[in-house]
Amino acid sequence: MYSICQKITIEASPGKLYQALTGQEGLCGWWTKTKTIGEVGSIASFLFGPNGEHQVDMKIIALVPNEQVVWKCVSGPWVETGLFTFDIREHDQGCVLRFQHEGWPEMDDFFQHCNAKWGFFFVVSLKSYLETGEGQPHPKDPSI
Amino acid sequence: MYSICQKITIEASPGKLYQALTGQEGLCGWWTKTKTIGEVGSIASFLFGPNGEHQVDMKIIALVPNEQVVWKCVSGPWVETGLFTFDIREHDQGCVLRFQHEGWPEMDDFFQHCNAKWGFFFVVSLKSYLETGEGQPHPKDPSI
Numbered sequence: 001m002y003s004i005c006q007k008i009t010i011e012a013s014p015g016k017l018y019q020a021l022t023g024q025e026g027l028c029g030w031w032t033k034t035k036t037i038g039e040v041g042s043i044a045s046f047l048f049g050p051n052g053e054h055q056v057d058m059k060i061i062a063l064v065p066n067e068q069v070v071w072k073c074v075s076g077p078w079v080e081t082g083l084f085t086f087d088i089r090e091h092d093q094g095c096v097l098r099f100q101h102e103g104w105p106e107m108d109d110f111f112q113h114c115n116a117k118w119g120f121f122f123v124v125s126l127k128s129y130l131e132t133g134e135g136q137p138h139p140k141d142p143s144i
Numbered sequence: 145m146y147s148i149c150q151k152i153t154i155e156a157s158p159g160k161l162y163q164a165l166t167g168q169e170g171l172c173g174w175w176t177k178t179k180t181i182g183e184v185g186s187i188a189s190f191l192f193g194p195n196g197e198h199q200v201d202m203k204i205i206a207l208v209p210n211e212q213v214v215w216k217c218v219s220g221p222w223v224e225t226g227l228f229t230f231d232i233r234e235h236d237q238g239c240v241l242r243f244q245h246e247g248w249p250e251m252d253d254f255f256q257h258c259n260a261k262w263g264f265f266f267v268v269s270l271k272s273y274l275e276t277g278e279g280q281p282h283p284k285d286p287s288i
Binding site for chain 1: 147148149150151152153154242251253255256257259260261262263264266267268271272286287288
């Protein structure tokens with residue numbers, strides 16, 4: 001099995017990053033339109049496509065305030081893959097995010113596309129959302 | 145061993161993408177300051193850091209016009225890793241780039257940093273360089 005693994009440093013507190021990964025306003029601000037979000041065991045629903053016509057449901061597996069967020073896709077294109085884990089650590093310059101999306105059977109085109117796209121969402125959109133207040137969420141992300 | 149693998153689609157011809165991966169003007173336009181570039185067997189030298197103070201040397205292993213570019217780092221931070229392979233294919237919308245940087249012993253922090261950074265360089269800088277004429281090469285890349 002293969003994993004997408006990325007790490008970035010952001011000039012924001014661990015608490016602000018945790019909010020951006022767990023709150024509706026935050027997720028809408030850097031990732032995509034977020035219809036529902038909730039506590040552990042509930043389903044977070046995200047909308048993709050130019051008009052939000054593709055819904056992706058993630059079960060919230062773990063939430064450790066200011067430290068960790070874990071999802072499992074239960075409906076959508078990643079349902080055959082494993083956990084999405086966001087690990088947050090404090091850092092001199094703010095915080096570090098380590099992201100892992102595990103359980104890919106192959107490093108196929110979809111894996112490679114998602115890997116590139118997460119690079120955009122983290123390095124550009126999430127970082128900019130937290131450092132300047134303005135992200136570049138889907139569908140404003142580059143079409144690749 | 146682990147690999148960084150990413151795929152993106154660009155609205156440009158395979159020939160334009162090949163130029164951006166093999167010409168000094170192209171590489172300076174989306175990746176980083178390029179001191180030397182050349183044919184198979186020669187050394188391409190790239191400069192990193194705010195003032196270009198860190199030189200990275202890549203041996204040019206293979207060049208297949210409009211199809212493939214392969215490098216091996218011979219001096220710099222990636223010297224212990226394997227080949228950098230850029231594969232180009234024609235596509236309805238222009239071309240597809242598949243990138244692989246193989247031979248990483250671990251998916252450590254440096255791997256994860258580079259993986260995120262390549263996402264930025266491909267999805268934002270290279271794509272924008274080829275589609276609009278303006279990239280965001282180092283040191284204009286976000287500091288992560």
